[in-house]
Amino acid sequence: MKAFAALLDALAFASSPAVRVRLMAAYLERAGGPDRGWAVAVLGGRLDTVRVRPAALLALAAERVDGELLRLSSDFVGDPVETAALIWPESGAAPSPPPLAEAALALAGSSRSAAPGLLAGWFDRSDASVRLALAQLAAGRRPPGVTPRLVRTAIAAAFSADLGAIEEAWHGQTPPYGPLFAWLEGRAPRPEAPAGFRPLMPVRALDETALAGLDLSRYRAEQQWPGRRVQVVLESGRRRLYSGSGDDISFLFPDVIAAMEGLDGVFDGVLTAAAGPDGPPFRPGPPEAFERRFGRKTVPRRLLAEVPVFVRLFDILFDGGEDMRVLPLSQRRERLEARIAGRSRFDLSPRLAFEGPEALDALRRQGVSLVLKPVDGSYRPGGPPWLVVGAAPRTVRALLLAARPGGLGEAGPSYSIGVLRDGAPAAIGDAPCRLAAGERERLDRWVRKHTTGRYGPVRAVEPALVLEVAFDDVRPAPRRKAGLALERPEITRILWDLPPDAADDLERLTVNRTGQA
């Protein structure tokens, strides 16, 4: 317990994830026996105990210390948990604290009424550092910045093992992780978890320069779908739905679990709300509705009907008992397509054909985010990640139609803009101008010089100046002559030298009907 308390002390002040990993690894290298496993459970948040409230800890101290001294101390220290641990009277006898394994097991099997008594007994045998550690354990506090993933990274470092292999063996293991450590120490084969979560292929965002340097002929593209990454597992008759971080979310989605009938294997995909019950293929529904399916204890039948969901699959890790991950993407994809055909609640993420950079750009200009995957790549989470290419910032060349000075509380003037419809300007929105002050002043001089009429504070101008306007999306606007409007437009450049007919035609703008981004 002493060593674990020292670890918690050090973690409380560690300056970076790398430092945390090193501290935990150093502990794991020295620790042995069940303490080591329980330490991993505590650090990874897998120790389920009753939570002793901070006030209850302070009350324990109050039974042993003068109330006024306790109050003065608590005011000074601030944290009641720390106060109780520090102020606890000491007998002067050499400390003989319980081993971590003993304390963890006893706390896990304890009740809210019995836990404080346990603690008091241990406190009497411990020094301040151990008391603080025990108090944190009982209060359910974990060291800041320590994630389950970081703990596994530390295990990998301590045993010079492959993190991917640990991740795979991890799910289904329970504290104190005896079989896991037996394998890490070379005493036993790697534990196999039935219906276990497998680590997912990571994705990484790709910037424009990296994209330009990419040999696109080696890649396949899919759209990046909104929703949550999930792993679908049906093995040995056990069905599981895991979140991307490996949490078992099966109980939240009985509809998906039921539809897994016959789907023997492990699959990677995106779970999202369906716009309606019909499919496949499905259309994604509104994200707000989808959120209602999360963060609950029970799932009412009504909710299943109101917010239908589906899983859009894009990869297969196991087909029955066969490990597909070693195969190249092209072969996995074939198998996936064969396995999914005709299922309800599951459909396929379509492959996007693209011939080269231009075709890719065209897709991006339509507001599509893409995931690029190497055709011959295996499914190896420790290897190079899949690449995400964001939608291109969307721009249009528009004509300046009018200028309106900024009123009180507004950021600045706004400019009415339009595109060409049958050769005549049609307004598509009002955009602010975030250019440098000099350029803005030049624009305002141009407006004064080319004013054709005044409507209150608004100056209509000759439609002769072309602007580059960035926007997020296009929405239908039936009351406008153009029939559509830009979402969040913003003037990004003034194209002083272009003639008015260089402005874009209305046809370039189409409403993104799927609502997918």
Place this chain on the structure above:
Amino acid sequence: MTDALEDWLRPTPAGLWCEPGGFHIDPQRAVPRALVTHGHADHARPGHGAVLATPETLAIMALRYPRDRPARQPMRYGETMQAGGVSVRLAPAGHVLGSAQAVLEYRGRRVVVSGDYKRAPDPTCTAFEPVRADVFITEATFGLPVFRLPDDMAEIARLLRSVGTFPDRCHVVGAYSLGKCQRMLSLLRRAGYDRPVWLHPALDEMTALYRDFGVELGETRPLGDAGNLAGEIVLQPPGPEQRTDRFAEPVRVFASGWMQIRAHARRRGVELPLAISDHADWTALTATIADTGAPEIRVTHGPPDALIRWAQGRGLDARPLQPTGQQGG
């Protein structure tokens, strides 16, 4: 009731004033005659006409205030002198080199002014000597029962363990130039650490002074342009203005009793807080009050309430010493 202590020894804005003796103790302003318990700046100010202190404290003041020219009156531990009917003696306080308690006797009553003190063993200064007293005026820097500091060797073991865990990082230990720096050196040596320790220039002269008084501190080296000092231990004055970016992935260490409280350690941005102090912790404060046998306790230099509460609970006449005009430290 007592015949009032305040008749001959009382706090004033300048400091504790002994009227029949005609001197102040640890005055905050320049006074004609000062008794200085030790060399820390909040006790030893420049500009006095005459200073009575241990030879070590006088040497420390001369180093700190090179242009200061008081009449220096050295007095060794145990020596006695008379001043206006007051008998004055200095007893070791165990705080830093030369630190002393002032033992004053007047008309048959003995008052002990502790100055700053500690009871933990420290080879860099003479150990605290408990003196029986009628009135004990004690510091209370750590006057709360949450300040029961761990064994200093256990804290040093934490530092050395961290050096072992992070062999590629430089451990930069914040330590005050007078006392804490030399204490850390001495503790490291006692723990068997025999590599050279690297000293910031601001710590050089005081450390040399300790050596002049025969204190063994092992090999130290000036920082100079010694590179990033990966794997080494550096001592430098504490404070955010102290740069650490020249060092290899520096581990910021700070040695102070305040580090016992996590919120304090966090506020200082410390990665390895060490609760090592040159002040008495709660255990030492209460033990010392008992050791002096004094029925009257005055508390200064620190939050007085808890210690007064504790002493009153033992039937002692305990009060804050006010006004002090001084800040604890």
